[in-house]
Amino acid sequence: MINSRLLFVALCLAPLSAGADAPVIEDVTVRQGAGGLTFDVTLSHPDTGWEHYADGWRVLDMAGDELGLRVLLHPHVEEQPFTRSLGGISVPDGATQVQIQARCLVDGWSDQTTIVTLP
Numbered sequence: 001m002i003n004s005r006l007l008f009v010a011l012c013l014a015p016l017s018a019g020a021d022a023p024v025i026e027d028v029t030v031r032q033g034a035g036g037l038t039f040d041v042t043l044s045h046p047d048t049g050w051e052h053y054a055d056g057w058r059v060l061d062m063a064g065d066e067l068g069l070r071v072l073l074h075p076h077v078e079e080q081p082f083t084r085s086l087g088g089i090s091v092p093d094g095a096t097q098v099q100i101q102a103r104c105l106v107d108g109w110s111d112q113t114t115i116v117t118l119p
Contacts, residue, residue, distance in 0.1 A: 021046050022110040023054040023102035026081045030119055037089045037118070041070070043102055044081035052106045053077075059089055060099040060113065067091060067098065091118065 027042040045054035053075035059068040070086040091098060099113035 010108065022107060023057070023104055024081075025057070025100050025114040027083075028100055028114060028116045030116060032119055033087055035088045037091065038085055038087035039068070039070075039089060039098055039100070039116075040083055040085045041102075042081050042083040045076075045102075045104060047075040047077045047080070049075050049077060053104070054102060055105040056103040057084075057086075057100050058103070059086070060101055061092055061095060062097055062099065062115075064099075073117055108112075 018071060023043050023045040025041060026044050027040075029040040031038050031040075040058055041057050043054050043057060046051035054072060056069060056071045058066050058070065060066055065069060068089040069088050070084055078084045097115055098119050099115055101109055101113045103109045
């Protein structure tokens, strides 16, 4: 017989584990363009539909200041991983690295960032 207290704890924690997977930055490519840098970011996330999906990523300088934001307007349930681009990004003079941070509709900004060396 299942211990009723153990079952209660498991049922209470189940909703917490459903949103535990943060978006993962799989790859980042940076290219120089006439209007600034373009970032191609490949993300993976266990999107389940409109109620839970990776909904954005941003470029941060090394101090954590936002340089650009790419909003993702729909889930990518059948397209994993997926790549989206953001261009026209200006970085501070002398910067050699930036950070990329991903966001989930349910869980917000990931605690992890990916550091990218600029071309």
